[in-house]
Amino acid sequence: MNGGGEGLAAPATSGAAVSPLEWKFSQVFGERTAGEEVQEVDIISAIEFDRTGEHLATGDRGGRVVLFERTDIKDHGGHRRDLERMDYSISRHPEFRYKTEFQSHEPEFDYLKSLEIEEKINKIRWCQTANGALFLLSTNDKTIKYWKVQEKKIKKVCEMNVDASKSMENGAVASSMSASSKPYLANGACKDRPVSSPSNDTSFPALHLPVVVTSQETSLVARCRRVYAHAHDYHINSISNNSDGETFISADDLRINLWNLEISNQSFNIVDVKPANMEDLTEVITSAEFHPTHCNTLAYSSSKGSIRLIDLRQSALCDTHSKLFEEQEAPGSRSFFTEIIASISDIKFAKNGRHILSRDYMTLKLWDINMDSGPVATFQVHEHLRPKLCDLYENDSIFDKFECCLSGDGHRVGTGSYSNLFRVFGCSEGSTEATTLEASKNPMRRQVQTPARPSRSLGNLPRVLRRGADNSGADANGNSFDFTTKLLHLAWHPSENSIACAASNSLYMYYA
Template identity: 50%
Template structure:
């Protein structure tokens, strides 16, 4: 992968219906590539998981193309009701995480607010025929009619992809689960809610170990909540979690079983000149992601993405404004609740670039080497593959140039909260409401 600032991005494909009346259940709530990038999973508010598979022809064609076809669709979660608290539990999928592949089947974890499930996705292209005790349609044969023994044979059949729930991890969270992260040992994983982080073993469903607990004895003293948590990609004893106060804590599970005391605290001192009524809300970190190398991490707050070096706690080493032009609009964004939107962020496969979303179906790509940035739009009017994406610009006042869009014309209902970058190629997946857009570099 070259420096991504010089990349020209082009449209590859769009998935999902293009009608204007979008049902709430169809809104995509998470996007995740697997470890080799051949599969791409999306979860939606209706509790469904859709897995797309890379088209083998597009992978090996020259120039290669990033095209995906539907591989498997299944209902992961159903709506539930908590009778003790009289609370409805949504079926919405909050996060999906893939496990590394160990055999021909694929495994993934999906979670809603309360329950995590481990799914096995496997292929079947053969079936057994010629049973002795039952007919081909499954009816049991009368033993008196069996006069000879048959040797069952294996016959080819049309490929079937089956998703089956292997484990259900429930009843461990009082608050809504916002993160799951598989450990590098591929045996354990963490799940985080507003106040606690639990450690699970993938084989054990009826118990988890509470490793972080920030719940105060008196809930009236509550000042911050956990917003995201992730394991280090290589060191299985290290995890980080971010908070609504704009801090990131790094914990080492070797130092104590309960990680209430962090090993490192990453926090940027606030600039007093920017202090306002909204300072606390916009400094809340909505996502944190460790780099693939494990040396850096990115954190996304409402207006910016920051890059931190794990060896330096005092301040971020890079800071990229995502939509600084919204700083003057915070009052109306507070009134329409947009200020509480939780934007995610992601690394490119070689850590040279960062991507995150914005409003008006814009998404931003930042190149760390050249410090160049791009604003691109996931728009429906580009339905032709290989169409180059035109960089978009937002003007804040005065005269508007031809290609610019005024900040007052931005559509705040169209927001890109979830994005994913292929682990080894410049192919990106962007969730815009109920559509999944795929873009790739113009080779």
């Protein structure tokens, strides 16, 4: 198998080659109209499916979390709990709808450090559901919050002291008195009834106090259960749930902390790479994630392009790794940009825990945790940009942090690029699959005609590019790359070939 012209040590996954997928547009949420200006706070900064794929969460730079739910289901019993899932193999395509949203984080100011803390959501992670409620973690640069979202029955006030049949629209007691054949006095007594003294209250009518009752109507309520704060000196770049369902980690540039979901005022520092003298600092932590099934194992990546696997059973402070994964630098290939583009922006474990996928600026790499000599597969995402690294450095694009994802079956990997492109590669033995799609172009809407970027004909969607063939310095349309539009965030459905990806403030859904 070849990932863009490079020789590989071993196949990523064994078995017969899997035929390439044909990707189709499914849905878009928050799409711009032509010429509409996008507000900074509306730009999506995080995407995450839950374990079942029934729900999808997005976070934005305005500190909001938006939840979507799966809707391609059929009704067998009329009641929500009787709904059964359709056979997805015959379903038209997966459909999601807006469920609810809530303000997760607000802008803050650290007076001790004279530092503004943005409300931008850096990461979202789903937790285990319980009693029909949804639980998730969200974090900005400094503070992690634990949210519970559930349906609550609406409570209404009834049994007021005023007779509704006799009162007017304004509800005034005086009006009801004039309209009644037996007007009531202010104290609730009737004119036709003698008003007794307090000592003889047998004929005194009962005073009706307002009563709050629960109706059958429901509304979704998001409540912050816990706030995990004041544990990081640097910006949080990762949070990850443990498979034990009780703990999670948070990572910043120099430290990784272990938390218990039930305890918000205490965390344990399990990794600390901060040197005694900060002038000796050579690398920082860029991403961290728990193993999907082994609660004692986690991995974290660094700005030098290495991945370290650590075992929590070895010691309380895991500064020494159990395995180190890094690719040896080719002799004579070092340049000013080598270390910058080697920095890993995201890592993901495969669902079976056997492989780790990493994304650096130029490539995707797939690693076998049982083989630390080098990656088992390397996929060139936009190799034709290598001659333009100087320009990318000048406009800071070289520091963009692209995320990566794997399919649930482990046969494919995906990541984003510029011009709102996302790329999908097959990683089965013998696979040559390498698909490029522009997320923000779809056949469901009219294409905007511009001289610089002419619209794509439907026959060209999707366009399949073989590995190593994407060297033109252009996007799928054959046009020059647009570095102002970039697809940084995407997520793969846990059990189906469905991808959610964010381009600016728009959420695009594709399926195959």
